[in-house]
Amino acid sequence: MIREEADFILPENAYGEEAAYTEILNDTLCQMMDADESVILFGEGINDKVALFGVTTGLAGKYGEERVFDVPLSESALMGIAAGAALEGLRPVFFHNRPDFILLAMDQFANHATKYRYMSGGIHRVPMVIWAAIGKGWGAAAQHSQSLQSVFAHFPGCKVVMPTTPFDGKGLLVSALMDEMPVVILEHRELLRKSGVVPKELYRIGMGKGVLRRKGDDFTVVADSVMVDEAMKAAGILEDKGISVDVIDIRSIKPWDKEIVLRSVKKTGRLLVADTAWHMCNFGAEVIATVYEEAFSHMRAPAIRVDYPDIAVPAGWTLEEEFYTGYGKIVEKIMESVKI
């Protein structure tokens, strides 16, 4: 039986032994593959020593190369192959080390996988999962570091999630594997280094459900991916300055939890969105536009975005440090706003 997130009240009440995030994902895949034999996994390097940071270690040995297999460097066709297999009743998970490589497969993602449900008049279902981990730092540079959530989220017919904790990583992976649409899971390399305690049994987290990570009355901060940790750090600093902050981990980009954001903004009247993407057309802009559309009268100050400048990520660490905004900028912007 698959339980719901709410069964555990708070993730902190989870029980079990502490394990690495990647081990937890590995274990979740095993549980899902045991429960549903239509689940298959493939991706470049899935069975090598690195095994996608350990997420797929040992799975080929356990389930055989028919269900867990390495593939040629053909991202584009493989995205369509995943869709074709999904139409035939399988639930494929197509792994990428980095989201940057999904751009090679955008025709099959945007023109095909996400469209088949519509073009078939609602008859087809395309239950497939696309998994990738965003890179950051150590000279990852322009092509190994991109946060492409708003690119994927733009297309009707898909879902996009960005888990930030092992608990959410497991619950959202289970949900993704039970969904009837293509779901893009964007993990973050930095977050995958975490560890945590999660329930052993399967549970799911509803798509489009954000979570309040910290409670406050003065400011609403909505964040995704690694920006959640930055926002939490900023909230700690701001508390010392007498400003209390609601930190919302949005978790799911498409669909996204409008209600949790509107509820908070109606209380605080102030909003900052911290997004791991570039400034232009990002998810933060979507959140702010929606808040202005639906809760304008509650706003007491202009909304703020903290995100990345419209520049490709540089390799060198000094330039890189300048590029990656984080908690410092969040604190600065909130202090400025409160002074007004």
Place this chain on the structure above:
Amino acid sequence: MYREMMRIRILENRISEEFVHQEMRTPLHSSVGQEAVAVGVCMNLNQDDVIYSNHRGHGHYIAKGGNMGRLVAELYNKSGGCSRGWGGSMHIMDVGAGVGLTSSIVGGSVPIATGCAMGLKIKKKPNVAVAFLGDGASEEGNVYESICFAKVRKLPIVYVCENNKYAMYTAMEKREPSEHIADKFRSILHTEIIDGNDVEEVYTVMEKAVAKARHDGEPSFVECKTYRLSNHYEASYSEDFWYRPKEEWEEWKKRCPIEQIKEKILSENAENTEKLEEIERLVRKEVADAFSFAGNSPYPDRKELYSI
């Protein structure tokens, strides 16, 4: 074979005739002239085998057993259409008949067909997939990637290339290093180059290719030389001979796949004339019924836009 080809020919011709009324609001790509490929291939397939086709897909759909009335209704954007009015001419399907949803991104359905073959194999079904593609599609990277993958994973699939010499209005010579598309894939998998206007040759070669796919997991690439006697699609600028020589068209008209098989049938026995006429009469009735079905089908409720 004659009957199946006539079903496609008469349907396509009727579609072209009706198109002028502008009631079918969808880009229509006629497959007149290429019927032998669709029929010769699909006659080797069972109901549970699956085909994936492209923008020029009416013939494949019909040959594989897709419901004709629902196809015509789809062209009229009706709710009784095979894709409930969402697909139009370029996105047709019939799950029960093994017709996968067609793609209008050239070469786009080839990876989907390949994934379908992988699904059939993993689910241990005794079925095969067929990917129809044109000469233009063979220039897309997706096709190369798919074919390599199918060979490596031993997938039950046949890639059927209808080489009709033109990608829209651009001739082969301007696009291809060789006159044979199959040359590009010869080092990867088993290839055949055949006369796509000879339905019996298509049938015989495909029989072997399908058997290899079904029993040995050995994919093939079959290049069928054919020609579209129709235009690229139903539009005024698509007519006449500004992009291809009239003599070439006339030459291929003489090699019309239906005329060829008709001649053969009659040369075997002149008394078959009546039988052929009877077939034609029944097919015309079937096509007329399909148009009536479409005419009687309502448009989708506008609120259905939000239903998917």
